Amino acid sequence: MEDRMEQFAAIRRDSRVEGLSIRELATKYRVHRRTVRQALADPVPPPRKTPARSSPKLDPFKAAIDAMLWADTTAPRKQRHTARRILHRLIEEHDAGEELSYSTVRDYVRIRRAQVDVEAGRRVEVFVPQEHPPGAEAEVDFGEVWVVLAGVKTRCHMFVFWLAHSGKAIHRVYPTQGQEAFLEGHIEAFTAIGGIPTRHIRYDNLTSAVASVLHGTTDRRRTENQRWILFRSHFGFDAFYCQPGIAGAHEKGGVEGEVGRFRRNRLSPMPEVDSLAELNERIRGWEAEDDDRRIADRIRTVGEDFATEQPLLAPLPVEPFDPGLVLTPRVDRSSLITVRMVKYSVPVRFIGRKVRVSLRANEVVVFDGRTPIAAHPRIAARTGTSVQLDHYLEVLKIKPGAFPGSSALAAARATGTFTSAHEAFWAAARRVNGDAAGTRELIDVLLLHRSMTEADVVAGIAAALKVGAVSADVVALEARRHAGTGGANSGRHLPAHTVAPEHRVVSLTQRRLADPAAVIAGLPADTRPLPSVGAYDELLAQRASSGSTSPTTSPPNEESHVS
Incomplete structure (x- = not known):
């Protein structure tokens, strides 16, 4: 096309400047006279005709x-x-x-x-551009993602909330896409953007929100889930439901594109994490980085458009909303409740009673009335058990023999809450006091965790072992002293005990039994003279001399015996 354009320009120039005829121009440029006439009539060459290929066999x-x-x-x-x-x-x-x-x-x-x-009218080839006012609309969808969770390849579900005006998106990964994850994802998104869209949020017909689609209607009416209605009423927003199936896929194309973009750019290759909480913390950092990107040919970045949109969002409600599914299981004789075929422990004082459970996306919270009594990470598998050692301490103090082989102790060791400091204290307490009494001392130490931080209790254990005292009272005293002086940031930690001697309540009997070679080590020097019984010997001598002079005389307050 460019060559023909230059040829047409040369023909027109020679005709204008040199006055060559059509025949002369055709001879000079070796073209047909019809081509010369086309060049003189229009500087734009006509398009070449594509011959229609025949298909005699078809x-x-x-x-x-x-x-x-x-x-x-x-x-x-x-x-x-x-x-x-x-x-x-x-x-x-x-x-x-x-x-x-x-x-x-x-x-x-x-x-x-x-x-x-x-x-047939089945395909629309024309797309009408849409305008999304700031703060008015958002779209929500779930996407499947795979995560190497604690070394195991696990299928999870990513909740995505996408603001239609700015393109600001919130992503959270949950082990399930049930209603509890659906509601919790909304709360996370509303909190992250600091408001609620004023017009509506677009959804497909997922069962977490829609109980049934009323077919045959033209106004998109749905029978909504009752808890979803309560949630929308609490936060004050409207829902827009897309047409079922592929027909409605384009109605929330923004969030579906965001699911794919984020999964390709941030979750490939599969992230390796110890927990979903760790992954979601990484995602928050990635979302902050995405504020600097530009969508397509927009002039401003996502963060700049969101800064304009955020003040126009509706405010968040003051009262919190519990997104968990409410259940009321009964506590069995092992102080366990069963939630979705998984067992979770509660304090032993609730055995035989019904408790209220809030089943959330990543955790299970147990309540007695309105008071939380236990919280566990949610187990995504169909079966499993989650026990906490603290829930069994009262009964283990009565039955210390059950402590070494208990499932709660094994779980505490696996999670790291039963530390090497606890192990060392338990071994020393059993060596000094015996198995039963030593285990009870350990349980008293474990009970301190309910009112003190783990760092203070561990520091108290280390200080008690330093002076050879395996007593829960000494641990409590040292833990309070560690907490009162600012903990590890005060500069008065274990090494300080060797620098400045301090007065402590120490059981010498326990110290000798624990380490006979250390009876003198670490104690202040005793400058007092050694005790003597010489004064008592002088009294005996005086008594003997007085008895020889008057044999019938008795010492005061003594009876005389006459034979």
Whole structure:
């Protein structure tokens, strides 16, 4: 095209400047006189005509192919003809034999199917641009993601909340896409953006919100889940439900594109984390980085558009909303409750009673009335057990023999809450006081965790072991002293005990039993003279001399015995 454009310009220049005739111009540029006339009439060369290629082998079968494609317009989506199936039917029903190749039929079907869809009104080729006012609309969807969770490849679900104006998106990964994750994701998103869209939020017809779709209506009416209605009423926003299936996919294309973009750019390769809480913390950092990106050909970044949009959002309600599914299981004799086939421990004082459970996306919270009594990370597997050692301390103090083999102790060791400091104290307490009494001392130390921080209790254990005292009272005293002086930040930690001697309540009996060689070590020097019984010997001598002079005289306050 560029070569012809230059040729036309040269012809027009020679005609204008040199005055050459059409015949002379045609001879000079070796073109037909018709081309010279076209150049003189219009500086733009006419487009080249593409010859229509004939397909003599396919022409006799085009009517049959069109009939199959028209039948597909009313057939179920998964039972429509493929190009290969059309070729087989042509061979079987129309004696096509070996005259047609698969590539010939495929190329014709690809073009003709699109034309038939348009003629039947099934495909809209024109997209109307939409304007999204700031703070008015958002879209929500779930996407499947795979995570290496604690070394195990695990399928999880990513909740995505996307603001239509700025493109600001909030992502959270949960082990399930149940209603508890659906509601918790909304709360996380509302908190992160600091408000609520004023017009509506778009959804597909997921069961967490929609109980049933009322087919045959034109106003998108739905029968909503009762808890979802309560949630929307609490936060004060409206829901817009897209058409079911593929027909409504374009109605929330923004969030579906965001699911794919974030999954490709941030979650590939699969992230390796110890917990979903760790992954969601990483995601918060990635979301902050995404504020600097630009969507398509926009002038401003996502963060700049969101800064304009955020003040126009509706405010958050003052009262909190519990997103968990409420259940009321009964505590069994092992102080366990069963929630979705998984067992969780509660304090032993609630055995035989019903408790209220809030089943949330990542945790299980147990209440007695309105008072929380236990909290566990949610186990996504169908079976499993989560026990906490603190829930069994009262009964273990009565039955210390059950402590070493208890499941609660094994779980505490696995999670790291039963530290090496506890192990050392337990071993020293059993060596000094015996198994039963030593275990009870350890349990008294573990009970300190209910009112003191772990760092203070561990520091108290270390200080008690330093002076050879295996007593819960000494641990409590040292832990309070550690907490009162600012803990590890005060500079008075274990090394300080060797620098400045301090007065402590120490049991010398326990110290000798724990380490006989350390009886003198670490104690202040005793400068007092050694005790003597010389003064008592002088009293005996005086008594003997007085008795020899008056044998009938008795010492005061003593009776006389006369034979």
